[in-house]
Amino acid sequence: MSMTLYALLAILSGLMIADTRAKRVLAAYVAIAVITTVVTFPGASATLGGFALFGIATALKVVLAPIGIVWFLRRNPEAEDLRAGAPLPVRVLTVIALIVLSRSVERLPVAAALPLQSIVAFVILCGIAMLVMHRNVLADLLGLLVFGAGITLEGALAAPQLPEAVELGAAFDVLVTTFIGLALLRTLHQRGLLDVDRLKSLRG
Template sequence: MDIQITEQIIIMLAALVLLTAFAMLVQRKIYGLISLFMWQGIFLALTTAFVGYIAHRYHLYISAVLTLLLKVILLPYILRMLIIKLKISREVESVVNVTSTMLIGIALVIFSYQLTAPIRQNSAFVAQSIIAIALATVMIGLLMMITRRNAVTQIIGFLAMENGLFFAAISATYGMPLVVELGVAIDILIAAFVFGIFSLHINTTFDSLDVDKMAQLKEDY
């Protein structure tokens, strides 16, 4: 394949990752959220494979497959089981003020573009501007964790943040060493399990997944 076309495809996929991040920010339905997370994983895996192709770093193919297994198949499966267990699969979350949340998201994109300017100057990577997108994805994940109140949604926000980090690693330094990547993958998997158990406990204790309810833990003097 032509280098130029590959580059164009990588940039397109980066834009799609950002698009899914924004879509997750405003998605109300929890099932929709999980499928968006799945799509983000697919785009991420494709980007990894294409970057591996263009830079001749063949270990990136392995991490692409790893991403596909973990983020497209395993994690969505775990999350689906979790929401079935919690009986919230039909739940529609109230999202406060979509428009201003999205405005903050756009501000974050501009901020990360400015912030990554020095990195972009020193990077040898063909599509350096992707680093800005990666950082923006991390921040939008964080924003999602801040604005949502449902515990499961916050888990998905956290996982989206991790997607952004992984993306940043690929775009800045052609991915992390395979050992580190494997470690992170297992870490994420364990984290998903722990989060799941936590949300089950939150649900049995408070009868709701709204984390605001945890303010009741505070003792009154």
């Protein structure tokens, strides 16, 4: 089961890193969010408070965040191109390197006592890779959402006795990342600064 889950996440994460079309990358993020949500459900549903916060976090991650991003793309269609920062072969090799690296995590003593650590590591590394592999700031927002999904998954696995705290953190993370992020994206777009390279040039 874990290998099937890992393979599915590898395909979706590979699509996020290798593709440059925002809507396809967004669809891959939604699939990753759904998978990680299903994994965390048993622990989150153990208490009434955890279940309620789980529902809020899931609605934010799987429904409201994607709707907000689609709304932004409809108003700013030029943001659809995530502007890859490396050629396709390099992006594909990056995905392979992340698979090898994440698979080695389970051999670490600190990870031996926890389940699914290679999957957690892969999701988190995918989020980090999104931050460096594309030049459109929208890709950074998507990368942060994936990174947050990985952190939430790790929290649920490492502290199953604290479902309320984990889901509250997940809800707050998605809320801040998406809606403050979209507000910043709109401001940057109005100033023609969605390209990461242009933002770096402002440092002088």
